[in-house]
Amino acid sequence: MARSLIGGLVARGVAASDIRVAEPVETLREALRRDFGVQCFDQASAAAEGASVWLLAVKPQVMREVCASLAAQAAAQRPLAISIAAGITAGQLDRWLGGGAAVVRAMPNTPALLGAGITGLYANAAAAPRFDQAASLLEAVGPTVRIDEEAQMDAVTAVSGSGPAYVFLLAEAMQQAGQAQGLSAEAARALVRQTLLGAATMLTHSEEPAEVLRARVTSPGGTTQAAIETFEAGGFRTLVDRAIAAATERGRQLSAANE
Numbered sequence: 086m087a088r089s090l091i092g093g094l095v096a097r098g099v100a101a102s103d104i105r106v107a108e109p110v111e112t113l114r115e116a117l118r119r120d121f122g123v124q125c126f127d128q129a130s131a132a133a134e135g136a137s138v139w140l141l142a143v144k145p146q147v148m149r150e151v152c153a154s155l156a157a158q159a160a161a162q163r164p165l166a167i168s169i170a171a172g173i174t175a176g177q178l179d180r181w182l183g184g185g186a187a188v189v190r191a192m193p194n195t196p197a198l199l200g201a202g203i204t205g206l207y208a209n210a211a212a213a214p215r216f217d218q219a220a221s222l223l224e225a226v227g228p229t230v231r232i233d234e235e236a237q238m239d240a241v242t243a244v245s246g247s248g249p250a251y252v253f254l255l256a257e258a259m260q261q262a263g264q265a266q267g268l269s270a271e272a273a274r275a276l277v278r279q280t281l282l283g284a285a286t287m288l289t290h291s292e293e294p295a296e297v298l299r300a301r302v303t304s305p306g307g308t309t310q311a312a313i314e315t316f317e318a319g320g321f322r323t324l325v326d327r328a329i330a331a332a333t334e335r336g337r338q339l340s341a342a343n344e
């Protein structure tokens with residue numbers, strides 16, 4: 086995810102020399118320098134030195150350890166700390182950074198790499214005056230949505246953070262199904278990719294809700310109706326509801342498990 090954000094920021098004109106990245110693996114540091122021209126360090130403390138904004142992009146399971154290694158610097162530098170970790174709360178981040186920290190929880194998604202991401206943002210009280218700074222950083226890779234109730238960040242994660250994977254799963258399933266109906270892999274791939282792009286473009290360019298766009302494709306007694314009825318009979322909406330509830334719950338568990 087950090088790679089997507091770095092790529093998006095650099096592509097949108099943020100000076101690569103202003104971006105300092107901590108990456109423990111030497112080969113990945115070399116790749117980041119080569120691909121983006123950013124400065125790379127093997128320790129988080131070295132990357133954070135002198136920086137007024139810290140973007141914490143490690144896994145939830147290592148966030149506590151990374152914050153603890155930065156606590157002394159947090160007290161001295163008073164940075165704006167932006168975390169993209171699923172589940173980890175602003176309260177936990179504040180505590181692990183030593184208290185009194187300006188913390189923004191951000192939930193971006195991987196289309197950020199193409200400038201087509203979307204990010205949910207929640208700021209704690211200390212970060213509220215710096216909310217616009219966090220928003221403008223994430224807006225380099227797509228629009229942002231402000232979330233006032235922190236508990237909703239787990240739902241944001243379940244819908245848009247994980248969401249690209251649901252679309253890719255649909256693409257995989259449609260491709261396989263097309264091949265099962267006799268299409269070549271190449272033809273099925275081309276048809277599915279452009280169909281998803283076209284439908285997503287219609288959704289974002291149209292004032293009409295998804296259900297109206299769907300109805301326009303669905304000729305009475307036609308092929309789409311046959312497919313939609315099959316989806317509905319198979320419990321498609323309930324399944325999506327359960328999947329998003331499971332992802333939301335997993336966010337809560339990640340917070341509790343790393344307490």
Ligand SMILES: NC(=O)C1=CN([C@@H]2O[C@H](COP(=O)(O)OP(=O)(O)OC[C@H]3O[C@@H](n4cnc5c(N)ncnc54)[C@H](OP(=O)(O)O)[C@@H]3O)[C@@H](O)[C@H]2O)C=CC1
Nearest residue numbers: 086087107129142143144145147169170171193194195246
């Ligand atoms: N993937 C996604 O679509 C999204 C992910 N997120 C969040 O982003 C975060 C990263 O997820 P993701 O990108 O998928 O995971 P990755 O494993 O790809 O990235 C985590 C990165 O953190 C590095 N790291 C581990 N320990 C340290 C350390 N002590 N100091 C500095 N860097 C360290 C990892 O290195 P190493 O590989 O060596 O462990 C790795 O480069 C997670 O918290 C996740 O919840 C948020 C939105 C979307």
Ligand SMILES: O=C(O)[C@@H]1CCC=N1
Nearest residue numbers: 170171242246247248
């Ligand atoms: O799967 C995850 O936990 C992360 C958070 C959102 C997308 N990927």
